[in-house]
Amino acid sequence: MAEQDCLLKIKGISLAFSGTPILKSVDLSLYQGEIHALVGENGAGKSSLFKCILGIISPSQGEIIFLNESLSGYSIRDILRKGISMIHQELMLIPELTVAENIFLGRETAQGKRMGLSEINQATTDLFREYDLDILVGAFVKDLSIAHQQIIEIMRSVSQKARLILMDEPTSSLTEKEVVFFRQLIFRLKSEGISIVFTSHKMDEVFDFSDKISVLRDGEMVGTFSKAEVDPMSLVQKMVGREMKDFYPKALSEVGQAIIRVNDLSCAPHFEHVNFTLHSGEVLGLSGLVGAGRSDIGQVLFGVKKKTSGTMQLKGQEYNPGNPSEALRAGLGYLGEDRKEMGIIPEMNITENMSLGLLDAYRKFLFIDQEKESLDAAEMQSRLSVHSAKEGQRIQNLSGGNQQKVLFGRILLNNPEVLILDEPTRGIDVMSKFEIYTLILALKKQGKAILLISSDLPELLAMSDRVIVISKGKQMAELSRDNASPEKVLEFSLH
């Protein structure tokens, strides 16, 4: 295609957060009226790329050219006016306003004169008629289905004269029927010359919708492909195909007796009919996409969420923790998926963060035996090599890796038999990752039973003795170490 048809050209943009590279010299060209799929694992850099295009974050290097003009230095509002908009995964509508009010939100003045409610309604009705949409313009957005809300967002972009619409997993919360309608709508937009970039984990949609497919892996652009050049299998390989080398320490140990048995466990609406057994000295991996229900399984085991049916057994005894405190006393340890939300108390220091929830062990009448507490915490700190600049430092001032090690310290202080680790290495540096892998294997050798939940497929496959794949709340497969390949796991999780 000729250069002048090029709508958006991304030239070598790089981005790093506190030393960790997020995007590494990414190139991408997009033409008018093109539907372009952007695929990659969680954390590959898809959303960061979107944010760069929208001007929410500015890349440290490189350039983004839209309609032959560099976007650097423009604000989010300017870029929106130039014709780039985004449909976020969490929809950004105001529930208490009507459909028409949402579509014209912030733009009630047209050509310098204020639009009244009736004009807004009329304009919206005209727009909907043009696109054959059967949605009441006066309805409140809170009363609409997710699919309709998404259409409202898309129509808002259209009415803003968007030339390029970015969509972050647009079909993730749509039913099959709604996806069919969504497909019609984006093809209609395409026919009008509007370009669309969307992300998806669903291979069938990627191949059905798109003209071109770009693959991101670890912040690098693997390449842009036409549908003829790739098939679903080879695309998945491009997404995951990093070299594993010896990054993951190896330790094979005897798997012991069953510690936890889960029978037909359900927690509506997150997951249903899950069955597995976790043995001592075993690392059992739980794989699946974000939101597939794998984190919820860990949370039910630790009493954070309540099961809706099924049974759990701990060493042959009926087990149903009413809250995390009970799970803790039963001998479980839990590391939450989101360190900031479920892990650290930012204002507290390392010692206080480690002993949180465990202070009954340091009770002297009503008081805390602070001497013993600091002693134990200091010992744990050196065992896990938590680096802190000074004594009594607040945990919020530590690096992510050190924060995570403190949280491991909290778990280990209680000496649990079962560890549930949800994303233990998310957002931490490579060295800390390696230390945590070594620690996990040491615990496995000690005979701890470990449930490992991770989005990092190579990590999960290297660390786990067995892998259970969860998709949309259902247990799709159980694969042994020898049987589990990235392609197989991804295929089941995209099912």
Place this chain on the structure above:
Amino acid sequence: MKELKAFFTKTPTGGIFLALILVCALFSSMTSRFLTPTNISVILNQVSVNAILAFGVTFVIIAGGIDLSLGSLVAVCGVVVALLSQNNEYSLWLAIIGTLIAGIALGALNGIIVVLTKVPPFIVTLGTMTIGRGVALILSKGRPISDLNESLNFLGNGDLFGIPIPILFLVLSYATCHILLTKTIFGRYVKAIGGNEMASYVAGVRVNRIKLYVYMISGLFAALAGILLTARINTGQPNAGLGFELDAIAAVIIGGTSTRGGKGTITGTLLGVLFIGVINNGLDLINVSAYWQQVIMGGIIILAVVLDGLYQKLKMNI
């Protein structure tokens, strides 16, 4: 000198302490009647009720909540202790213990509603504030209750070894609350749930129980304040304690406790209480009209918090 600098820069209460000294210096330069033993005793006596309320509500605020029902609880408990000690029907001890239990129970009611309904504590205690006022009026049939036990009067106006009893209660309450917050498991967990409730819960902290306890503590100290107030004026007044919750909360915030929870000290609260008390007293002494006092006081509260924010930033760079 080094220690002094460390005190002002390292301790969280250094800023308000500095402000308090400045205000005291200002008033003593304006009037010779300010810095006298008698006046200091007067100030401490005047602030004792607010101090006791503020100590209790500090726990609630550090835990991330708020208690607007304090003033009404003071009224209810003031009326209860008056009824129990009317005409020497019961012994003074029974009256006091009964009232303290009533305060704890009313605090527990706040706590239970907050924990069970998940309605924001601002709304819950706004409701119980109105309910409490009504209950005080019902119990007293809308009239002041007099003819109280003689020894109750002693609690409000007497002294022990030359120290007024309310000041002794202030010191005792300070010590208890300070130790409770800094040395006990409970105190640690109060800060933890204010700092990150979800993380505390997942770590095994019984969040609901701790929340219930902080409102009970707030109720207990409101009851103590109610008893002292009734003892001081020698009558149970259903309209007593109007707006007391705002003075107490203001003192807590001036004392450096974060309204978002997670951090704060009882010493800070004490300094906040003294700061407000000193300004009220000083303005009286230099004959500023009561109307203007309110305007000045409001301005100072805002100024104190703004300056503290700047000071905390500055402190980082020292």
